[in-house]
Amino acid sequence: MNKMEATMLWADRGRTLRCGETATPHAPPRCLAVSRQGNLGLQARRFSLWVQIRGEAWIESAEGRFRLRPGQWIALDRESRPTVQASSTGLCLGMSFEAVGSPSRRPADDSRVYPGRGRLNRRERVVFLRLWRRACPRALMGAGSHGDTRPLLAFMAEVQRDLQRFAQRCPGRTRGHRHQVFVRLQRARLYLKGHHHRRIPMRELARLVNFSHSYFSRTYTFVYEEQPQVTASRIRLAHAADLLISTGAPIGEIAQASGFENNCSFSRAFRAHFGISATDYRRHGDQQEGNSGKATA
Template sequence: MEQTLWGDRGQLVKLEPSESNDQTGCVAVSRLGNAQVGAELFSVWVQLRGASWVEAKEGRFRLRRGHWIALEKDSKPLVQTDRYGLCLGVTLSMEGLRAMARFADSPLYAGRGRLNRRDALTLVRLWREAGRRAQDGADISALRPLLLHLAGVQQEFSEFIQRCPGRSRNRKRQVFGRLQRARLYLEGNCDRVVRISELAELTSFSSWYFSRTFYSLYDESPQAAAARMRLEHAAELLRNTSMMVGEVAAASGFDNCCSFARAFRARFGTSASRYRSSLVPSRTDSAKSSAAARKAVTRTGT
């Protein structure tokens, strides 16, 4: 197992498995650092501080504090942090995935989600322990506690796996893994309209089988899921950027402002402009509270 790799202060670390080095192990990216993961490496990333951008075959993702994302072995992600960012990662080669199958009841799947504070603290401790053991020349078993913890974070997937078609457990897991990747692809391409044929090709299913299975698993059609994600993306842009409404519509894959306005109102019950305006008081109150807190600290110090 490789020692911990760290891309810090603009540095780029590259992870490419070879015959002499499979690159299974821990990696970290911080303070404008970068990490490029090569083919045949499954990877999991957890954002602890600041934010990161992840560009992969499935699309582009923004990780904020407490977010995690898992990517398939041919995703080839590039992870870039902002000036305050700290993102911890774990990479698994084919041999590492096979080793995990020997000691874990369930494999890791592509997807994304959030960690609560307790799980995040546990992950940091296990990640550090795995890194220290790697420096001492430990094998894949050094990652076992960390990988089991990550599998536990994905325990919520177990209910979905049972709903997948297939006679055997392995077949259900295979179908679920492919559908999870398709769902992640939708999230990573919220700036445009994704065709069903793209998702079918990604999962190696027919368009008919994919659509039917997706609906039975997630209780919404791929088209409905895509529309919902694009509108949620638009709402996030309205909350966190100063983009004009027309720019938000274009960045969310809508051809014109009229269709965006109708879809946004149907989803959120208000117009995009009023949605943004409703956030202004809370931002102002938050700014006033922060200013008051700083003044109180200053008075206490004096």
């Protein structure tokens, strides 16, 4: 197999760049970087992967708005067309591909990269940075760069290994069909994360992934072993918990920002999920942040 030579696009120091549709049907991968208030928009229908190295970045996509902190990663489907904005100290590195999350046209199921979110620990972040530099064009990154994207994709597929058990539960007669179903389900989960500030009707999710309401609800529940409504509630409560720790906003405002109609319904749901009240959670600082690179969506 020939190496997948990549091109390079870097938005730095407030620069705004737009990556349009590719002129060729099988364009090479593209290394992406956004830093120091740079802004980069991916307008082409290409799968993309982003990892926050330092500072923060904000991503606007078809699935919603996401905030990336150091070590966090997000993988987006080819329909997402994200725009990435870095903070003044931010560095967000990425890569986009013509194929859907795959280093080859017909990869094995265990070598795919799926849409989702997660976090890399410190060691994994160092590995990612080294592989990203290796994937970049030799002319830009120096003699130590090989321009080979396959090791990076294989590494991220390993990071997402926890998703494999869900992908294998998807219905379909072929691996390709199961893969397409799982990509759509993962997009739905990202949509819930990108809209954690409101309640999402299930029919809205079904339309997003082009499934009927009944098929979406049945398939989602079978694959993830929980109903979409349960996932949505858990995501909104996790967002509320993060706001309790990271901001001093009143609890009533946090309830509204997390899609709850009133304080009473928020308080009941929060206590049922975390086992303590929102006030006690804020007081004790019970922030549950994992240090592994396991996928969370």
